[in-house]
Amino acid sequence: MGEDLTATVERVRGSVEGVIEGKPEVVQLALTVLLAEGHLLIEDVPGVGKTMLAKALARSIDCSVRRIQFTPDLLPSDITGVSIWDQQRRDFEFKPGAIFAQIVIGDEINRASPKTQSALLESMEERQVTIDGQTYELPSPFMVVATQNPVEMEGTYPLPEAQRDRFMARVSVGYPSVEAELQMLDVHGGVSPLEDLQPVAHAHEIMKLIEAVRGVHVAEPVRRYAVDLVAATRTHPDLRLGASPRATLHLLRASKAAAALAGRDYALPDDVQALAVMVLAHRLLPTAQAQLNRRTAEQVVQEILQRTPVPTAPQQGGLGGLGRGAYGQQPPRSR
Numbered sequence: 001m002g003e004d005l006t007a008t009v010e011r012v013r014g015s016v017e018g019v020i021e022g023k024p025e026v027v028q029l030a031l032t033v034l035l036a037e038g039h040l041l042i043e044d045v046p047g048v049g050k051t052m053l054a055k056a057l058a059r060s061i062d063c064s065v066r067r068i069q070f071t072p073d074l075l076p077s078d079i080t081g082v083s084i085w086d087q088q089r090r091d092f093e094f095k096p097g098a099i100f101a102q103i104v105i106g107d108e109i110n111r112a113s114p115k116t117q118s119a120l121l122e123s124m125e126e127r128q129v130t131i132d133g134q135t136y137e138l139p140s141p142f143m144v145v146a147t148q149n150p151v152e153m154e155g156t157y158p159l160p161e162a163q164r165d166r167f168m169a170r171v172s173v174g175y176p177s178v179e180a181e182l183q184m185l186d187v188h189g190g191v192s193p194l195e196d197l198q199p200v201a202h203a204h205e206i207m208k209l210i211e212a213v214r215g216v217h218v219a220e221p222v223r224r225y226a227v228d229l230v231a232a233t234r235t236h237p238d239l240r241l242g243a244s245p246r247a248t249l250h251l252l253r254a255s256k257a258a259a260a261l262a263g264r265d266y267a268l269p270d271d272v273q274a275l276a277v278m279v280l281a282h283r284l285l286p287t288a289q290a291q292l293n294r295r296t297a298e299q300v301v302q303e304i305l306q307r308t309p310v311p312t313a314p315q316q317g318g319l320g321g322l323g324r325g326a327y328g329q330q331p332p333r334s335r
Contacts (some may be wrong), residue, residue: 003245009035009261011200014293015060017195020173022180028261029278030057030145034206034214036257038168038250039124040145041109041282044307050147051107055194057145058103060198061206064139066101070112076119080129081136084136090311094131094254099123099289102139102203106146110156117163120144124166140205160283161241168250168273209260216256217266219327221311226272228250232304233284238295243287269310277301279287 009031017025032052033040042050058065060111068079081097099120109117123129128137146167164170176184187193227248234242245272255271262271277298284297 005052006202006263008209010203011056012060015197016053016199018055018187018198019056020049021183022176022189023049023173024169026053026173026235029169029275032254032257032261032275033168034141034143035209035251035260036058036168036253037141037143037210038253038309039146041167041170042145042147042173043170043282044152044172044174045153046149048175048191048303050173050263052194054105054107054145054147055172056197058105058201059194059197061103061143061201061203061204063203064100065103065105066098067105067107067109069100070109070116070260072113073239074116074120076116077321079116079119081131083132092132094134099131100138102143104142104144106144108149108325109146110159112157114157114160117157117159121162121166127176133239141203141210150155161283164282165244165246166255167282169278171278186294213253213257213260215265216259217328218252218256219266222255222267222269222272222327223252225269225308225311226255228308229272229276229304230280232308233280233300234290236300236304238286238300239284239297240287240291241283243280244321247283251275256278264328267328273305273310276305 010315013027013031016030017024020027030040032059040054042053044050055067068074077097079096079097081100083092085091086093087283106120123138124144125140127140127142129136129138148159170198175181177185228241230245230248230251233239235299236242251272252267254275255267258269259265260270272282281297283300284300286297286300
């Protein structure tokens with residue numbers, strides 16, 4: 001990324017971290033998913049700042065934002081929109097739903113019924129909505145930031161596998177440290193910092209960042225490493241459902257975004273390793289025996305990371321492979 005784009009990222013990062021104290025790794029993942037054109041699922045117990053994180057990210061960018069409070073009585077048409085008969089025009093008029101925004105905040109998504117949850121499937125994957133046979137394109141950039149409570153909590157519906165698979169990454173905010181919680185009391189004790197939060201980047205700047213991420217080079221060994229990690233989930237004895245090819249694509253895109261945020265124009269195996277648990281774990285279903293043994297999907301992914309050989313770049317030049325190395329080399333173009 002150029003200096004201008006790097007400055008844009010730092011402005012957005014600083015803006016969000018001013019609201020979410022002591023969680024730089026969570027903010028980093030949110031930015032990674034945004035630049036990788038993905039969607040983010042934030043799962044944790046109530047009161048740890050899930051919605052605050054989603055709102056801070058949305059308000060830091062000068063683009064359209066809509067918030068959906070998912071409840072058991074929410075209807076699919078409340079999300080996608082509905083065609084209403086216009087008496088004067090003697091025709092149906094489409095009234096867009098809350099999904100028609102550049103950043104959509106879905107609060108407590110697993111409070112709604114699976115029927116309503118499925119209204120997001122087309123928009124999250126194809127960035128369009130089809131109503132009464134008519135297809136409507138969604139704006140760019142487009143990102144869904146959804147929060148959910150743990151499935152064991154009262155009044156929740158587990159997200160269907162197809163829904164979870166459309167989220168690029170899942171993150172848990174977690175409880176803050178004592179120092180961060182003390183700082184939170186100072187910052188949030190009076191007026192909420194969200195009230196004074198102003199946009200620090202425009203939508204067209206985010207699109208430039210996304211274009212830069214698309215151009216990040218991923219060498220063949222890194223691509224194969226990502227494929228090997230995902231393939232290992234499909235044969236692991238503790239899993240009854242492994243990760244899909246979409247998961248491989250999401251892992252690659254997220255790795256490219258992480259590389260760009262680190263100031264590189266090429267991805268490393270380290271980028272894949274750092275994101276594997278957050279990109280893959282929420283898509284996996286442990287077997288009944290694994291659940292009885294209290295084996296989580298996160299533990300399985302960690303085990304796969306330890307078992308899968310990491311590609312090593314060949315030594316190049318007189319610097320012993322330092323610098324860009326093999327991973328930063330673009331493939332030769334055919335003449």
